Amino acid sequence: MRLSNSGPWLRAALLALPVTVAQVAVTQLQSDLGAQPFASASAQKGEADQRETRRTPALRNQVYEKLSEAQTAAEEENFDAAARVLDGMLSAGGKNELNSYELANVYNLYAFIHYSREDYAKALEAYENVIRQPDIPLAMEINTKYTVAQLHFVQENWRRGVETLLEWFAVSDNPPANAYVLLAQGYYQLDDYPKALSNVEKAINMHKEKGKIPSEQWYNLARFLYFDKNDIPKAVATLEELLTHYPDKQYWVQLSHMYGEQKRDAKQLAAMETAYVQDLLDKGTEQVTMAYLYLNGEVPYKAGKVMDKGLKSDTIEGTSRNYEILGNAWRQAQEIDRAIPAMEQAAAKSEDGELYARLGNIYLDGDEYKKAIDAITKGLQRGGVKRPDTARLVLGMAYFNDEQYAKAREAFNAAGRDERSAQYAKQWINYMESELDRQKKLEEG
Structure with missing residues (x-):
């Protein structure tokens, strides 16, 4: 018994990304911004400063004190008070009195306030x-x-985001893996899957080279992109790595x-069985798939x-089809006493006669000849027998074993009218006649 076509389900499962790009960007922003926007912005140093000589204006003491006052209020989540301080610095011509570096720090703190209020449009501005x-400062x-x-x-704003990120890459030394992932997700949203894949691959390899475990989200993006381009070997390898670091039911099922x-x-059987023995397969459809795989594997x-x-636990729906699978499994396992009640349920729930014939x-097989006769007769009368x-x-055969020889001959003759069974029917009739002749001679003694 082979598995039914699982293509649409499999594609849906493999293409489902667990997190949106916007969520990733917000999470990363929260990490990047922290709680000290002014201090981090005004004190940024690094290699970038050394690549380009800039004459940055000084941050004057009275301006620094105002910025510190606004920052303290912002850290206490008193955003209205922080905004009032900044508004005062820009009002009544104050904006013209600030140099470019001071003004940059004012806008930087405004941005933090807007971001904290989840007003991302104003934060961006x-x-x-x-x-x-x-x-x-270049680093800033x-x-x-x-x-x-x-x-x-x-x-x-996917395209603007990608364009800005590429500008950042052009002037940034040693971009971190997170940046390549963000770029990959931008390209993904723009349907440029080849560039998305090359960037997420780079991020994953960067982490692995440093002995770090890549993010689950990175693996999932790569998995999707490999599957979309029908690179099944790499999709499988990615799922195997995912399971090494992030064991989860969905990955076992998908890998299977x-x-x-x-x-x-x-x-395929081993992967699904691993999930089953851990009680991870809690859906009836998954358990039925497990049963199919055991049948395919001759278990x-x-x-x-x-x-x-x-x-019995009602996780698998009690349909005719599912009881049929149960009956077939027990029959193949030579558990006839268990197969019979299962197939009785399947036949009773069926709309045609096929399952009664089975x-x-x-x-x-269980030597219950009269029940066999009744079931097959009912199936033929109901119709739909394949x-x-x-x-x-x-x-x-049932009539013969029940010693109803005339009816047995009638059934064999009816079967023989179909050329597919003609030879077998003839052989059975000949066998029955020889048995009857043998019995007659024994009786005559």
Whole structure:
């Protein structure tokens, strides 16, 4: 018994990304901004300052004190008070009295206030005002440009975000892996999957080279992109790495399906079984899939156990089809006493006669000839039996074993009218005649 077509489900599962780009950008912004926007912006140092000589204006003491007052209020989440201080610094011509570096710090603190209020549009505008100021420290400009790119992503301005991020890459030394992931997610939103993949691959490799574990979200983005380009081997390898660091039911299930795509049946079964034995498969459809895999792997007893447990706990729906799977599993496992009640349920819930014909086969296996006769007769009367000729052959066998020889001959003759069963029907009639002749001679003694 092979698995039914799982393509649409598999594609939906593999293409589902667990987090949006905007969420990633917000999370990263929260980490980057911290709680000291003024101090971090006004004191940024680094290699960037050494690449370009700028004559940055000094931050005068009276301005520093006002900025510190506003920052203290902001840290206490008294944003209205912080904004009033900044408004006062810009009002009544005060803006013209501030040099570019002082003004950049004012806008930087405004941006932090707007961001804290989740007014991302105003925060973005304020950060762009920071960048517009001439002669600010290069490190401050570079870091603010990165924040602007992130806020474009938060606002779902994907193209502007990518463009700003590329500008940042052009002037940034040793960009971190997070930046490559952000760029990858931007390209993903613009449907430029090749560039998205190359950037997320770079981020993952950067972390691995440093002995760090890449983020689960990074692996998921790479997994999606590999699958979308039908690179099944790399999609599988990514899922295997995901499970090494982030064991989760969905990855075991997806990996099992991917092994199936590769015709690696043993691994497909092993992956799904790993999830099952950990009680991770809590959905009926997943448990039915587990049973199918056991049947495909010629382990029918375990298939029966899975179906039986699921049906009894109501996690597997008690449909005719599911009871049929249970009955087939027990029959293949030679558990006839268990197969019979399962197939009885399946037949009773079915709308046609096919399952009654199969039930008759199982009754015959269990030497319950009269029940076999009743079930097959009911199936043929109901209609919908896929191979009526085969059903009549089995009916003839049941009649023969029940010593109803005339009816057995009638059933065999009916089966023989179909050329597919003609030879078998003839053989059974000949066998029955020889047996009857043998019995007659024994009686005559």
